[in-house]
Amino acid sequence: MIVNREDELEGTDMGVTPEQDHREGQPDANGVVVRGAVGDDLAGVLSVGHRTWLATYEPIAGPEYVAMGLAKWWTSDVVTDSIRKGRTIVATQGDDVVGVATYGPQDDAFVLWKLYVLPGHHGHGIGTRLLEAVVQRALENDQRRITLSYLEGNRQAARFYARHGFVETHRETPGSGLPESVWMVRDLDGARPDSDGARA
Numbered sequence: 001m002i003v004n005r006e007d008e009l010e011g012t013d014m015g016v017t018p019e020q021d022h023r024e025g026q027p028d029a030n031g032v033v034v035r036g037a038v039g040d041d042l043a044g045v046l047s048v049g050h051r052t053w054l055a056t057y058e059p060i061a062g063p064e065y066v067a068m069g070l071a072k073w074w075t076s077d078v079v080t081d082s083i084r085k086g087r088t089i090v091a092t093q094g095d096d097v098v099g100v101a102t103y104g105p106q107d108d109a110f111v112l113w114k115l116y117v118l119p120g121h122h123g124h125g126i127g128t129r130l131l132e133a134v135v136q137r138a139l140e141n142d143q144r145r146i147t148l149s150y151l152e153g154n155r156q157a158a159r160f161y162a163r164h165g166f167v168e169t170h171r172e173t174p175g176s177g178l179p180e181s182v183w184m185v186r187d188l189d190g191a192r193p194d195s196d197g198a199r200a
C-alpha cells in the first residue's frame with residue numbers, strides 16, 4: 001500500500017555492523033563522504049527529505065501528497081528512530097547532508113525505504129554510492145534481495161533503479177487519483193560484501 005512506502009518503523013533490527021564497504025567514509029573527488037548517520041545528522045536528513053520531496057512529488061502527485069508524506073515519514077521521531085537503529089546512511093559534503101538512504105525489514109523483505117539526493121547534486125554518483133552502501137548492509141544481514149517502490153511518473157527513479165539491476169514485480173493502486181506505486185526487486189546473488197559495486 002502506498003501508505004507503507006516508507007513505513008520503516010516496523011520490524012526487527014537490521015542495523016549497521018562493523019563491516020563496512022571500503023568506499024564508505026572515503027571522500028570522492030567532490031569531497032562527498034558516504035557513512036552511517038549519527039544523531040547530529042538529524043537536521044540535515046530532515047532538510048534533504050523536505051527539499052527533495054517537494055521537488056520530486058509535487059509535480060507528479062500534488063501538494064497534498066507531499067504534505068502527507070512529510071508529516072508521516074519525515075518527522076524528527078521517524079528519522080531519529082531510523083538513525084538510532086542504524087538504518088540511515090548519509091552522503092555529506094563538508095557540514096551539509098546532500099543525500100540520504102534508509103532501509104529496513106518488512107516481513108521477509110529487506111526494503112530500501114528512502115533514497116534521496118538534493119537536486120543540485122544529481123548525476124555525480126551520490127545515489128549510486130548510497131545504494132552500494134545499502135547493498136552492503138543487506139549482504140551483511142544475509143539478505144538475498146532488496147525491494148523498493150517508486151511512484152509511477154518518477155522517471156528519474158525508474159531509470160536509475162533499472163540501470164542498477166532492479167526489475168518490476170507488481171504495482172499498487174492507491175486510489176484518490178494518486179499515481180501507482182511500482183514495486184521492484186534486485187537479486188543480490190553474486191554480489192559480494194567487498195565488491196566495488198559494479199553490479200549496483
Ligand SMILES: CC(C)(COP(=O)(O)OP(=O)(O)OC[C@H]1O[C@@H](n2cnc3c(N)ncnc32)[C@H](O)[C@@H]1OP(=O)(O)O)[C@@H](O)C(=O)NCCC(=O)NCCS
Nearest residue numbers: 056115116117122123124125126127128149150157160163
Ligand atoms: C534517483 C536519485 C536518488 C539518483 O541519485 P543521483 O545521485 O543523481 O544518482 P547517480 O549520480 O549515481 O546516477 C544518476 C545518473 O548520473 C550518472 N552518473 C553517475 N556518476 C556520475 C559522475 N561521476 N559523473 C557524471 N554522471 C554520473 C549515472 O550514469 C546516472 O545516469 P542514469 O540516471 O541514466 O542511470 C536522484 O535522482 C534523486 O534523489 N531523485 C529524486 C528523489 C527520488 O526520486 N528518489 C527515489 C525515490 S523512490
